[in-house]
Amino acid sequence: MQTYKNSLLDYGILTLIAVLFLLIFSYGTSPLFINNFGISDSAIFLLIGKGITAGYIPYVDLFDHKGPVMFFIEALGWWISPNRFGNFLLQWLFMGVNLVLIFKMGRLFLEKKWCWVPVAFFLLILAATFEGGNLTEEYSLPLLFLPLYLALKYFKLEPLGKAKHPPLYALVYGICFTLIIFIRLNNSVFIGAIVLVVMIQLLANQSFRNFFDNVLTFLSGSFFVCSLVAIYFLANHALGDMIYGTFLFNLKYAGGMSGISTPAEFVKFSYGITPVIFSFSMGVYYVLKKAGKEIGWLLISGSLITFFSLLLGGVFYHYFILTTPCFVLAIILLLELYQKNGKMLIQENSRVVLVGVLVLLLLITVGIYLNFAYQTVREIAAEQPNDSYYEDALTIKNLIPTDDLDSVLGYSVPAGWFLKAEITPCYKYFTMQEWWGRYDPQVLIDTNKHLENDPPKWIVLNNDPQQNQTLYAVLAMKYELIAKDTVVSLYHLKNE
Structure with missing residues (x-):
């Protein structure tokens, strides 16, 4: 009973942290910034969401090239309460889920007192990249952290060589993956890394029946979401318009994007991508130490696929929100390493060099993002509300x-x-x-x-x-x- 009460207290503190963060950094919806609707993307989403509540059909009456689930979220916010406050409440829900999942991920590896550390690092990255909030990356995060938490729980708790991945987890992966596809396609790639590592492990352990059960449930979850979206647009004679806006236009958009085209953009990208460089290095260390290799490979593949998806896009700060799942996991693993092997790290020369590199990369990342966050706070104070x-x-x-x-x-x-x-x-x-x-x-x-x-x-x-x-x-x-x-x-x- 006491444990249950302590957990409720922890979750209450996390939800309080979530709302305080949003009040300051989500100036596109925060009640503290009445005369502001965030950057252009946020305002577009709000307008389309408002339009849906008035009977407008996305892509037919009001166009944007994000997925329909994003607009349905915005419409739900307007339905709860007009003029941004309902959207702010939804952001609070999503942010609270993020923090709880990060905390629970930490509990898989760490003593409870250490679980607040990855929460703090997560908020640091967000403070520098939030850009007023109410953006697709923000709403994608719970759908990324939930599969990550389930996969880590599986890898952490299942005996090595006796893999029985719960098909229910694969169902969740499929639902989350497809929901993100219908928010913004690029945001979903990290789940692909999770699925890839799980599937390879099942095949390597010759768990063929479990493999096919998971494939079936993943596809079932994906089909379920696709069906709901298709039914809505078929009923409104707009399926073709939705496919164009969500997929076909974005193929042209991706083909026309120049990515990193100037030295200034290269520098900005190099700074922004440092969380993924650190997480990739942490994954390599985990693989080399030959314990929990699946988690190491998950971190490596997730870092790589996140890196290349960001490399192919434009250099916008809010894109780097997508580095947080890998970064948070890497922070947790580094803390676990210290918690379990603190003294041994100093005594073993081979390890101290590797860990020294990891710590250096972390310090560089933190330094860069503290500077970004400081600049963001200055800009908010000087320019908001407009x-x-x-x-x-x-x-x-x-x-x-x-x-x-x-x-x-x-x-x-x-x-x-x-x-x-x-x-x-x-x-x-x-x-x-x-x-x-x-x-x-x-x-x-x-x-x-x-x-x-x-x-x-x-x-x-x-x-x-x-x-x-x-x-x-x-x-x-x-x-x-x-x-x-x-x-x-x-x-x-x-x-x-």
């Missing part, structure tokens, strides 16, 4: 008659502008048209056709120069300028 931007949005919005608010198109205008103005754009490509058009020119072709054949009554245009010259021609021919502030211009359709 009141003037959203006050200007309301000024522009008040120039539009109430009856016309359903006929407003934004061009290169952040989704946060529409959230603050409480306007739902009238066309599915409602923001970032030129960015999306770089990867699929059909976006601009369709947008121009819409402007020419079914022009909206009002257009809100970003004042920065746009590449789409057809847009300027349509504005000159059909629209008149009504107002202009430091960020956007408001155009009204002329009476013909």
Whole structure:
């Protein structure tokens, strides 16, 4: 009974830590930052989630190239409580699950008092990479940590050579893997590493029946999620639109991404990837010491696949959130090493060198991310909330008659502008048209056709120069300028 009460106390402290962290660093949804909707991605997700609660269909009425599960999460938040607070509550739930799972992972290897250390390191990485919160990587984390915890529990508790991997775990892997695919495809790769190591171990131990049972349950979990998503979009005659937005567009997006193309981006990537370099090195050490090799191989394969998936993408800080599963596990293993073999490490020359390298890599990683976190806190203090931007949005919005608010198109205008103005754009490509058009020119072709054949009554245009010259021609021919502030211009359709 006392153990149960202690666990509840620990989990209560973890959930309190989760909400305190989010209040400060999730400025895109935190009640402390009313006039802010986070970076562009977060605002897009919020707007689409809000649209779903009003009957809009993702990809048909409002477009983005993330998976539908992300939008369903956002819609659930708006359904719980509008204007971001419901989304903040969901983030609290997800963050609380992250911290509890990390703590439970630690308990598989460590004394209880040491389990707070990986929690602290996890929060350090997040503080530097959160970028206002409400992003796909954040919502993917519990779906990564749960399979990792189950796999570690299996490897830690099962006698070596008598592998009987519970098919129920594989069912969870399949569900989590597919849910992440329908959040953001790249975020799911770490589960692939978990599944690969488990499957290889089962085959190596000639547990063929257990292998096929696990394959079947993994596929069953994946099929279950796919079926639910397919049913929703089939019922709304939008399955093709969903497949395009979630998969086909992203193939073009990945093909058009330049990855690391400048020396500055290389330096930024090198700094950001240090948690994975440390975790890879920890995995190598575990394999070399020939104890718990499966866990070592899990760390090696997970680190490598995370490294290459990040290498192929753009260099955005929030992408490095995905380094945390490997990093947290590596921290736990290093603490276990110290806890069990502290004195022996100093006495054995071969080990002291290897452990010295691991500690050095950890110190470099911590130093880099402490600097990142410090810069983040300074930026939050100096720039949030951004009141003037959203006050200007309301000024522009008040120039539009109430009856016309359903006929407003934004061009290169952040989704946060529409959230603050409480306007739902009238066309599915409602923001970032030129960015999306770089990867699929059909976006601009369709947008121009819409402007020419079914022009909206009002257009809100970003004042920065746009590449789409057809847009300027349509504005000159059909629209008149009504107002202009430091960020956007408001155009009204002329009476013909």
